[in-house]
Amino acid sequence: MTPQELAQALGKARRDGREWLCLCPAHDDHDPSLSVGEDNGKLLFVCRAGCPQERVLAELKRRELWPKPNGHWQGLTLEQYARAKRLPADFLREEFGLSTAERG
Ligand SMILES: [Zn+2]
16 A cells, blocks of 8 residues: 555545645545555555544544454465565565465
């Protein structure tokens, strides 16, 4: 997921310098106020209308726009996911806290 992909998934995406602006999922937004950026491969976001980060994050997770540490890539091991994304598994593990979901 890139900032652009996330912004476009949320709607009314437009570029703002190095970042993207889009509709904030955590409040009734009509004028894009969620700023999405990237630092070292990590997605960063902030609602300029003042929504708490955890509320925005909860909405992103509910809409499955945020990788969960467990469960989201069910049926896929971290190594398979890493290969699919052409990223080293260690990078994913360290940067995103991803791990292979254990069933049961
Ligand atoms: Zn907001």
